[in-house]
Amino acid sequence: MRASLLQIGPDGDEPVDSLRDRASSLVQEQAGADLVILPELWTTGAFAFERFAAEAEPLRGPTYELMAESARKTGVWLHAGSIPERAEDGTLYNTSLVFGPDGELAASYRKMHRFGFDRGEAVLMGAGTELVTVALPGTTLGLATCYDLRFPELFRGLVDAGAELLVVPAGWPERRRAHWTLLAQARAVENQAYVLAVGSAGTHAGVPQAGHSIAVDPWGAVLAEAGHGQQVLTVDLDPARVAATREEFPALKDRVLGR
Numbered sequence: 203m204r205a206s207l208l209q210i211g212p213d214g215d216e217p218v219d220s221l222r223d224r225a226s227s228l229v230q231e232q233a234g235a236d237l238v239i240l241p242e243l244w245t246t247g248a249f250a251f252e253r254f255a256a257e258a259e260p261l262r263g264p265t266y267e268l269m270a271e272s273a274r275k276t277g278v279w280l281h282a283g284s285i286p287e288r289a290e291d292g293t294l295y296n297t298s299l300v301f302g303p304d305g306e307l308a309a310s311y312r313k314m315h316r317f318g319f320d321r322g323e324a325v326l327m328g329a330g331t332e333l334v335t336v337a338l339p340g341t342t343l344g345l346a347t348c349y350d351l352r353f354p355e356l357f358r359g360l361v362d363a364g365a366e367l368l369v370v371p372a373g374w375p376e377r378r379r380a381h382w383t384l385l386a387q388a389r390a391v392e393n394q395a396y397v398l399a400v401g402s403a404g405t406h407a408g409v410p411q412a413g414h415s416i417a418v419d420p421w422g423a424v425l426a427e428a429g430h431g432q433q434v435l436t437v438d439l440d441p442a443r444v445a446a447t448r449e450e451f452p453a454l455k456d457r458v459l460g461r
């Protein structure tokens with residue numbers, strides 16, 4: 203299974219339409235991949251709080267439409283990163299969209315853990331409440347977003363729901379890059395699952411982004427890691443390695459709590 207991690211981000215004051223076109227072109231360059239993944243809040247930047255309300259869109263808004271078409275034209279599973287979603291009651295959510303190769307929406311996930319403590323996303327957006335997995339041919343994705351990476355119980359819940367490939371679009375800052383890499387590996391090791399964590403490029407609202415998208419195998423080995431700028435990270439995965447790792451080293455069966 204081939205995955206392409208598209209590490210992009212807003213470039214200065216780049217208009218959203220231009221960003222969407224850039225993302226769509228990059229997706230369409232990935233023909234031949236099975237799964238393509240974009241970062242968190244790539245139409246605004248994860249730290250551009252003042253843009254969330256201005257750029258918020260309904261679930262089936264312009265980003266949805268273009269990404270659905272991009273998935274269909276390219277014939278790939280597309281995790282289109284997340285958008286600032288405005289729900290019907292006016293609440294904003296940080297919502298990930300996953301499309302099948304037919305362009306149909308396969309799943310959406312509203313980020314559960316909002317970042318910022320008493321400011322930013324934590325006060326501007328609502329919290330998701332649902333664990334979301336997506337069945338692909340040969341594997342099951344578990345969805346999480348950025349700050350969620352710090353909450354192992356979410357990932358264990360996804361694994362209990364059948365996830366074997368944990369996908370984490372993010373807008374993680376450079377300042378805490380060491381945590382990003384460490385946590386991506388930790389989530390892979392403890393869950394004996396693949397982790398594909400896709401960071402953003404650039405500087406958003408004055409916050410330099412870590413980039414460093416990373417693919418980790420179920421043993422915790424780093425298969426590929428990006429640098430800082432816009433980059434496509436392509437990686438080949440063997441979904442059968444998840445079951446093989448869990449069989450060879452059956453630590454998940456030794457759980458005492460939570461089963």
Ligand SMILES: NC(=O)CCC(=O)C(=O)O
Nearest residue numbers: 248317348349373375378
């Ligand atoms: N967008 C985010 O969720 C940022 C998370 C972050 O900066 C951190 O966990 O550190």
